[in-house]
Structures are given as C-alpha cells and as structure tokens.
Amino acid sequence: MSGELIGEFRGKTIGMRIVEILENGMKAESTDHSTGRLLGIDAEDTGTNWQVWRFPDNIHGEGIGVITSKNGEIATYTVSGTGRGTVGSSEAIFHAIMNFRSSTPQWSRLNGSPVMVEYKVDSEDNIHWKLWEWKEKT
Template structure:
C-alpha cells in the first residue's frame, strides 16, 4: 500500500437491518464493534454503514464511526467505498477512504489526512480492518 499502516482491528458484526427497498437492491445497514490499535494506542471502535448492491457481486457503501482509547482519546470518522461479495452472505471485502476528526492530542494527527481502509468480513461475521495514511506518490 502507498502509505503508512496506522491502525488495525478485529471485531464482529453486531447488527444488520434493512433500511430501504430501492428499485434494484435493498439498502442494508450494518453495525460493527472491534478492538485493536490506532496510532499505536489500544482502541475500541463502533461503526455503522449502509450498502447498496450495484451488481450481483459488487456494492457501494457509506458509513461513520467512533474510536476511543483508554487514555481518553476519541476520533470520529466518515467514509465511503466499494466492495465485493455475494448478496445474502456476510462474506465481503471493502476498500475505501475515511476522513477523521479528533480534538484529542494523540489523535489530532488524523485531522486533515486521507485514510485508506480495507475491511473484510468472514462467513461468521468476524471483521478485520486495516487503515493506512495515504502518502501519495513518491
């Protein structure tokens, strides 16, 4: 990846619901809780995203989340991207961009940077998230 790995977490899908029935696909909302590291601090994360299938094996998604640390750091983020999977199965792979905002000292570095996200879900609803600070071309 063209950037520095700044975070990684593992978690579980804790909720799913249908938000809307569109002409060609349902709009599905999913909530996830995970634990891991963000900028070398232990972190807990909760995120909610909605997705719409664009073809039988691709989808578009937008979401938001909050990450907190035991040290009192907090960062909020929004993001969007695209993924692959199969309708009716939790197994997916998603890639996108996140924009963070934080007013706490150790995570203020997240303000104003582009963060690439890779998010995967296995058949049991277990999640794995990896975050990179986009550094651009060398």
Template sequence: MTFRTDVDLERSPAYHWTVTSVDVGPCTDPIGKEIMMLGEQIGEFTGQAISTRVLEDIGLGPRTEVTDHQVGTLCGVQVDITVTYVGTIRPGGTVAGTGTGFVVTASGQTATFTGTGVGRFTAPGHLAWRGALFYETTSDELSSLNGIAVLFEYEVADGKSEGRLSEWK
C-alpha cells in the same frame, strides 16, 4: 504495489483518438524509482457486527445497515471503534457503502470519522471492502489523523471483521 497504465493512442483521419495498446506496470518517478501511494499502516482491527437491519429499497437496490464494534490499534494507541454503515447492492453485484463512526482510546480521548467504500462478495456471507476514511479529533493521541485521507481494507465473514488502515500520501 501501485500500478501505472501507459496508453498508446493513434489518431484517425477524423481526428478521433483510438487506443492501440495498454501497458500496465509499477508507478515510477522520472528516474525509474518505484512510487508507493500508500503510506505506512496506521491501524489494525478485529470486530464483530452487533446490529444488522434491512432497510427499505429507495430505488437504488437492496440496502442493509450494519453496526460493528472493533478493537485494535490506531496510531500506536489501543482503541475501541464503533461504526455504522449502510451497504447498497448495486447492479453487477458490488456493494456501495457509506458510514460514520467514533473511536475511543484507552485514556478516553475520542475521534469521529466518515467513510465511503465499495465491497465485493468473495463467498456467501463474505465481503471484501476497500475505501477511504476521514477523521476529526482534538485528541493529542490521534491528532495525526486530522487532514489526511486514510485508506481501509476490511474483510467481513459471517459477522466478524478484520481491517487494516493506511495513510494515503
């Protein structure tokens, strides 16, 4: 569900604005119909980390590079995916991640992607990731990925991953 935030503002004598209350609820159009920002789910995968390296701290925080191999469906097609991403632990304990990867369909067609996201630790060795992917392909089977943003939700636990992808409308 997507949420909206209504903010009530009050102007002080010095013409500064002050937030006096915040109301959070579902996003709605002008006639009150709920608006969903996510489109349909377009992919689902399970995977396994096949490589992990600790990288030099370049002043941003501890960094790890992970390569993950995944299998599942994307746009209704069986696929294998390989992705390498770098996660940097930030102050406050979240993890900033960027990565690149490629997709191979059962018929040998391919797509490449880049992505960025944020992870949070849910338990020791467990991360919940949320972010966006951007694909490029000449594949007929995966051509619907061109020109759209794809949102991901991944759960990683002890080297195993599960993920879902949705089109962002």
C-alpha cells in the same frame, strides 16, 4: 497500499437490518464493534454503515463511527467506499477512504488527511480492517 499502516482492528457485526428494497438490489445498515490499535494506541471502535447492494455482487457503502481509547482519546470518522460481496452471505471486502476528526493530540495528525481502509467481513460476521495513512510519492 501506498502509505504507512497505522491501524488494525478485529471485531464482529453486532446488528443488521434491511433499510430499503431497490429495483436492482437492496440498501442495508449494519453496526460493528471492534478492538485494535490506531497509531500505536489500544482502541475500541463502534461504527454504523449503510451499503447499497447492486446484484450480483457490487456494493457501495458509507458510514460513521467513533474510536476511543482507555486513556480518553476520541476520534470520529466518516467513511465511503466500494466493494464486492456474496449474495446470501455476509462475506464482503471493501476499499474505502476514511476522514478523521479528533482533538486528541495523539490522533489529531489524521485530521484532514485521507486514510485508506481495507475492510473484510467473513461468513460468520467477523470483521477485520486495516488503515493506511496516505503518503504522497515524491
């Protein structure tokens, strides 16, 4: 990745449902809960995402979420990306761009800057995701 690692979270998918059956795939929705660090601050995340699965293994997804800290920092985000998954399993990997909104001084520097995300789900619905702040090459 081109940029500075600014966050890492681990957690679990806590809910999933099929939203729509499409001609060559399906649309699903999932909600995750995870804990980790964002810009050096311990944080908790809850996010809801929808994914369009195009068989056999191509996925497009978008989502929304909120990250909070014990000290009251709050950031909301939208995310959009693509990935690959395994049909019949929750295993998947996504690469996406996240856009933050926060009035918290510690996290407001992310406002208006694309944040790159690598998001992995294993076969037991455990999630692990990392965030990189975009850095322009000079």
